[in-house]
Amino acid sequence: MTRAQRYDDPAVRKVLDALPTGVLVDGAWRPAAGGTFAVDDPATGAELARVADAGPAEAMAALDAATAAQASWGETAPRERADLLRAAYDATLARRDEFAVLMTLEMGKPLAEAHAELDYAVDFLRWFSEEAVRIDGDYVRAPNGRGRLLVTSRPVGPCLLITPWNFPLAMATRKIAPALAAGCTAVLKPAELTPLTTLLFTQLLVELGLPAGVLNVLTTTDPGALTRPLLADGRIRKLSFTGSTEVGKVLLAQCADKVVRTSMELGGNAPLLVFADADLDAAVDGAVMAKMRNMGEACTASNRLYVAREVAEEFGRRLADRLGGMRLGHGLDEGTQVGPLIDRPSLEKVTTLVDDAVHRGARVLTGGRPAGPEGGWFFQPTVLADVSTDARVMREEVFGPVAPVVPFDTEEEAVRWANDTEYGLVAYVFTESLERGLRVSEALEVGMVGLNQGIVSNAAAPFGGVKESGIGREGGRAGIREFLDTKYVAVPR
Numbered sequence: 001m002t003r004a005q006r007y008d009d010p011a012v013r014k015v016l017d018a019l020p021t022g023v024l025v026d027g028a029w030r031p032a033a034g035g036t037f038a039v040d041d042p043a044t045g046a047e048l049a050r051v052a053d054a055g056p057a058e059a060m061a062a063l064d065a066a067t068a069a070q071a072s073w074g075e076t077a078p079r080e081r082a083d084l085l086r087a088a089y090d091a092t093l094a095r096r097d098e099f100a101v102l103m104t105l106e107m108g109k110p111l112a113e114a115h116a117e118l119d120y121a122v123d124f125l126r127w128f129s130e131e132a133v134r135i136d137g138d139y140v141r142a143p144n145g146r147g148r149l150l151v152t153s154r155p156v157g158p159c160l161l162i163t164p165w166n167f168p169l170a171m172a173t174r175k176i177a178p179a180l181a182a183g184c185t186a187v188l189k190p191a192e193l194t195p196l197t198t199l200l201f202t203q204l205l206v207e208l209g210l211p212a213g214v215l216n217v218l219t220t221t222d223p224g225a226l227t228r229p230l231l232a233d234g235r236i237r238k239l240s241f242t243g244s245t246e247v248g249k250v251l252l253a254q255c256a257d258k259v260v261r262t263s264m265e266l267g268g269n270a271p272l273l274v275f276a277d278a279d280l281d282a283a284v285d286g287a288v289m290a291k292m293r294n295m296g297e298a299c300t301a302s303n304r305l306y307v308a309r310e311v312a313e314e315f316g317r318r319l320a321d322r323l324g325g326m327r328l329g330h331g332l333d334e335g336t337q338v339g340p341l342i343d344r345p346s347l348e349k350v351t352t353l354v355d356d357a358v359h360r361g362a363r364v365l366t367g368g369r370p371a372g373p374e375g376g377w378f379f380q381p382t383v384l385a386d387v388s389t390d391a392r393v394m395r396e397e398v399f400g401p402v403a404p405v406v407p408f409d410t411e412e413e414a415v416r417w418a419n420d421t422e423y424g425l426v427a428y429v430f431t432e433s434l435e436r437g438l439r440v441s442e443a444l445e446v447g448m449v450g451l452n453q454g455i456v457s458n459a460a461a462p463f464g465g466v467k468e469s470g471i472g473r474e475g476g477r478a479g480i481r482e483f484l485d486t487k488y489v490a491v492p493r
């Protein structure tokens with residue numbers, strides 16, 4: 001397909017031509033004083049759109065709007081907030097093709113994966129529409145019998161929501177839905193590499209009657225300059241951040257000054273453990289899913305595969321057959337299973353980590369090099385065997401389609417290696433022994449475990465990590481509590 005054919009396709013033009021490209025402040029789309037910046041298709045480098053480049057002035061206007069709207073939004077009937085989120089669920093599903101095409105264009109993922117992300121993303125709208133009307137409290141007699149304890153929940157107040165580029169719709173709904181359900185207003189800053197899906201979704205909320213100021217959206221090329229004054233102001237009462245551990249630490253420090261509450265969904269370096277008694281077909285399927293979803297650009301990606309020595313060779317061969325047979329291409333093209341990485345630095349990092357592992361003695365079972373379709377940032381799906389445990393690829397978050405396989409001899413060794421990291425988001429365990437599965441799941445220092453499955457994401461489950469992978473949980477019963485403060489009233493008899 002030529003470039004002109006791809007971007008002149010009616011389905012593509014329909015989405016791109018209707019996009020809002022300004023900042024949303026106090027219910028109105030407006031340009032930013034800083035002009036605009038380009039958003040490119042990572043599969044080809046073609047410019048898709050230009051969006052507003054906001055700075056501190058727009059940030060303060062957005063904060064003013066969110067602050068002004070807080071009292072009335074916090075007082076709306078929970079059912080009203082629930083209905084808005086439920087309407088957003090229905091409307092996003094009704095426009096699924098537009099959203100999927102846009103996600104594929106700006107992020108690169110194959111269209112089928114964009115649809116899968118949409119299903120995951122809308123589930124947060126439905127889940128938190130249901131949670132909005134179940135914010136409970138407590139009224140009990142004090143243990144000493146003198147008086148009553150009345151415990152209620154209040155919206156924490158205006159929030160700053162910061163999202164990464166890898167799941168442009170799901171990361172947005174995973175924050176917007178619980179914040180709005182809890183009665184909080186927000187300023188949302190999507191990632192500069194993939195802001196378009198968030199803009200389209202915000203427009204949809206506006207069309208559904210979102211009151212002015214309740215959600216304000218700012219796109220920018222200089223996130224630090226925009227968010228620092230917001231966190232220093234004192235009116236933002238909550239930061240919900242998803243992104244790298246490195247940036248998360250900077251933001252945690254900034255939150256200290258005004259004691260801003262935080263939810264931090266940070267990096268991961270997930271181990272995947274395959275025991276000798278595992279169903280090898282299920283383990284390979286799980287590894288393909290956990291590794292190749294989003295081209296490996298997921299915080300949940302299985303980046304370190306520890307496999308029992310008895311089955312390591314066989315597992316590596318089967319995994320290499322599967323990954324080596326995957327088709328690379330533009331995500332909109334039929335049959336594409338692997339899209340490009342997001343940008344040149346990502347491609348360079350993945351290449352460097354693979355070269356380092358090979359330099360330290362790893363064998364390349366498949367892949368190992370950048371690949372070329374259409375001049376985008378593609379890297380071949382790669383399986384490495386006999387990887388040294390001190391190779392950089394075992395310690396750093398690779399964020400690419402690279403699966404390093406390391407044989408282990410004992411369960412104790414596998415668990416020790418799995419835990420030997422500053423990260424603690426998720427782990428995957430494959431074994432047919434229930435007893436071992438539960439024992440190992442308990443021993444792993446992570447927030448989530450996929451037991452005999454390569455995916456854990458579910459709107460009804462508490463998603464999040466321990467150690468340097470984060471603080472707090474998104475989704476599940478815990479998700480809305482991140483946006484609520486507890487208030488206790490001591491009541492005399």
Ligand code: NAD
Nearest residue numbers: 163164165190191223224227243244247265266267268299
């Ligand atoms: P990133 O940390 O570079 O950026 C995340 C967001 O922070 C973006 O919106 C970016 O513009 C913004 N940002 C960057 N510097 C900032 C600063 N100084 N001040 C304020 N905001 C700033 O991460 P990324 O490359 O967009 O995303 C990939 C990372 O996100 C990976 O580490 C991945 O593991 C992590 N991630 C975690 C989860 C999770 O739930 N734990 C989910 C998805 C991605």
